[in-house]
Amino acid sequence: MENNIGQYDHKEEYTTLNLGPTHPATHGIFQNILTMDGEIIVDTEQTCGYIHRAFEKIAEHRPFYQVTPLTDRLNYCSSPINNMGWHMTVEKLLGVKTPKRVDYMRIIIMELARISDHLVCNSVIGVDIGALTGFTYVFQWREKIYDIFEEVCGARLTTNIGRIGGMERDFSPACISKIRAFLKEFPAALREFTNLLERNRIFMDRTIGVGAINTERALNYGFVGPNLRATGLDYDVRVMSPYSSYEDFDFVIPVGINGDTFDRFMVRQQEMWESHKMIGQALENLPEGKFFAEVPEFYLPPKQEVYNNMEALIWHFKIVMGEGEVPVGEVYHSVEGGNGELGFYLVSDGGRAAYRLHFRRPSFIYYQGYPEMIKGSTLSDAIVTMSSMNVIAGELDA
């Protein structure tokens, strides 16, 4: 689109518009102070920190165990990925090798979480351009995913799922049948959602070429995940640094071309199909064996043991108080979260809590690219761009 930014000297006529902090279209609490020339955005200043909860400080005072619920609240659209990323970080520090069954169970949960994350993001793009139907429709499927989480860990949104060393319990028959039902029924729903938007003339007109960024700029801004892949670069942590046996799986990394809103949407759509495929593979080849690794110093003993067995009670107490032996060292581990590379940098001094824990939060880093993407566009395009970037306030502010 042609615009006349900088051609006229009429800065005194610019309007300042506050987008946020509690604007419905920001889907979280953060603010953009836009400088507008009529309909056109000339400049923007971003502020964040409205829901900063000092997780890194808290983590320095809690045993490893109690850090998991903090990670729930980073990207709360896909908490299980955060939980498991953290568990794997600790396992890497301790040198724990998890059984294959644990890895596959984790992949099932993580890919389900990825689907729920992408479902929300993609349907919300529709909402922000006025297509509410898809959103209300796919939310049913997010609920079904949450039913599966509930079957595994008892919680739905902030899951606190899994343990250091494995899963808290094996998949129950009810859980397995729920996953199977989901695998069977979800494709039809996703196809219907696809039909609703992917080739929809209005949707395409509103998203193609909107909020585009090229690979070089995206890399420079630290873009990761679907937002980077939409620009055409196939960086995916699951392939580059495989964790949790992702190397056993057969999947493709979808990439876009133009790095615009439509490509971001399409990459997420395609990733849902890939995730669906991976869940199928994992369930099909779910290895027999234990659902936890042998780390009695960190893996809570079964509750009935704790009530009836002295040793189990002692272990339970020691774990809860964070008495396990922790090596001195520093470790960086990253997982492919809903928004891309979610990293944990953990410095341990051998104490009961982390000496320093830093979360590499993808939203926080790539949200910096937003002003460049919306300068010269209209407000309505800026809103669609923001929702397609899937900036999650919890992850932005930690």
Next chain:
Amino acid sequence: MSEVNNAYLLKELEEQFAASIYSAEEPYGMLTIELDRKDIAPAIQYLKDHAVLKFNFLTDVCGAHFPDKMGKELSTIYHLHSFTNNIRLRIKCYMPLADPTIASVSAIFNGANWQERETFDFFGIEFLGHPNLKRILNVEEMEYFPMRKEYPLEDQTRTDKDDTYFGR
């Protein structure tokens, strides 16, 4: 492609910055070097422009506080990633509490901008040459740097707060 490993990476770095690399280790497989802070920007630029190494991605910038290390109390930690060779590198720079300054790398990797602001916000490390170094997550009126170790987590038993309006 696999000829690029930690040993090669270290050799290339030492050729250029031998005098300022104080130590090199490989905890959990990631090459970690301790670099003199004066060389951080040139080193990152060098790694980015290197014809073979091609460290094209700055994964993470963060700070840490070690009150017991005399003269090396504060530190910034950089994680770099080369997509071409799929190799990661960690660079650590230490600085004394009395002079917490280091060059900004936000001109080389724009993504460092907010991460450096965050590090400044929590540790008080000043990034020289940063375009907009102000607090990002905390309120601007804050007078201290909360992630430093001398600030304890709030005591849960304190009585000087009025919680009447919170139903407690």
